[in-house]
Amino acid sequence: MLVYYFTQTIVSGVIALFEITMLPSTGIYYLLTNNVVILCYGVALIIIHASRSFLNRYLNRLRNNHFLTEWLFGLAFLPIAYFLYYTQYYRRLMLPPVLPESAPPVVNYLVYLAICIGYFAIVLIAMELTSRYLANRDRADAAEYRLANLAKYTNQLEVMTDDLRRFRHDYQNILYSLNSALETNNLDYAKRALNHLTRATQRNIKVPTGIIGPLKNIKDSGIKAVTYNKISIAMDKGLNLEIEIADPIQLTQTLQQVDTIRIITILFDNAVRAAVKSEKKLVNFSLYENQFAQFIVVGNSTAQEKVDLNQLSNIAHTVTIGRNHHLGLRNFQIILARYPGASNDRSSNDHYFEQRIIIPKK
Incomplete structure (x- = not known):
């Protein structure tokens, strides 16, 4: 309706121009006056098409x-919408001439049109500059966030490498001791060495190589870093994790990096939040692909025996600022809607x- 009112102002100005500068009895004037609605819709479609890319x-x-x-x-366009509405339907009551009565009527139309175009231009410029600033800030924040997570992931790999190096050294020493005890037929010492070896193995098995290791198959470093961050949060909460990424996968083949990160973040956060309240405290994360599509699978144990999927779909289409869960599901649906x-x-x-x-896959 805003565009339609705007086009009515344009068409009215053109008709007034013909009325003043040309003979009202000309065929062009009658053609314009008898097809005002068609002209308004035509110009509106042109404006919509021209502004769609913006x-x-x-x-x-x-x-x-x-x-x-x-x-x-969105609210910034309300004043101009009312202005255009009253220009068309309550012109005499709401909009007295902005120039002396001696000025031609077409001048008033042109002034109204200049006001509309000027207001539109100011709002559009503000939209362009603000969105560009926010987009650049979001990219900078996302890059910093991915860099921080990548550093954590790298540090964890270094810790795991050091732990495994120490374990290998201790393991070799215990094996030498065990071999020496068996050669001297010292069974008591051999038993103690074997028990020590068993305890060391059980202690070092807790190093999450089975959880962190599969992340090497995620080829995008930013996605890998964020995924590690979510896994670390889940481990800190004492959850049981199952990570399955058997083959190398490049998720940016089908999704933009930012959208992939947001999808994994939303699903992982919701899964962790639900798993903490459950008895099994289980979270499963899988990535795989075939020749036709890529798959992101996130599962979690729940406190209830069965989740109401219909209610979950309704929540995804609502906006509740006070609960990030609702807002996250809605954002998740909006992201997926961008990919046919x-x-x-x-x-x-x-x-x-x-x-x-x-x-x-494309």
């Missing part, structure tokens, strides 16, 4: 991360809930 770029920059900014810019053919399969049974994200 608006898509604006929305892609914000990516639904800045709801307040989007709402404020992408789907989210959910299942829940026997105190276990799983989400399988399927993204077709």
Whole structure:
């Protein structure tokens, strides 16, 4: 309606121009006056088509991360909408001539049109500059976040390497002692050495190589770092983790890096939040692909025997600022909607809930 009112102002100005500068009885004047609605819709379609790329770029920059900014810019168009409405339907009551009565009526139309175009231009420039600033800030924050997680991941690998090196050294020493005891037929010493070896093995098995190791198959370092961060949080909460990434996978083949990170973050956060309240305290994370699609699978144990999937779908389409869970699910659905053919399969049974994200390859 905003664009339609704007085009009505343009068309009215053109008709007034013909009325003043040309004979009202000309065929062009009658053609314009008798097809005002068609002309308005035609010009509106042209404006919508011309501004579509700008608006898509604006929305892609914000990516639904800045709801307040989007709402404020939406409200910014309300004053001009009322201005255009009253210009068309209550012109005499609400908008007295801005120039002396001796000025031609077309001048007033041109002044109204200049006000509209000027206001539009100011808001659009503000949208462009603000969205560009926020997009650059988001990229910088995301890069810093990925860099910090990558540093943590690298540090953890170094700790694991040192632990394994010490374990190998101790393991070799114990084996030498055991071999020496067997050669001298000292069975008591051999038993003590064997018991020490068993305890050392059990102690070092706790090093999460089975959890951290599969991450090497994630080829994007940023996604790998964020995934490690979420795994670390889950381990700190005492959850049982099952990580399955059997083959190398490049998730950016089907998803943008930022969207992949947001999907993994939302699903992992929700899984950890639910698993903490459950009895088994289990979280499963899998990445795999075939020749047609890539799959992101996140599962978790639940306190309830079966999750109501219909209620979960309704929550995903609501906005509740006070609960990040609701907002996260809504953002998750918005992200998937940008990828044609992408789907989210959910299942829940026997105190276990799983989400399988399927993204077709291009």
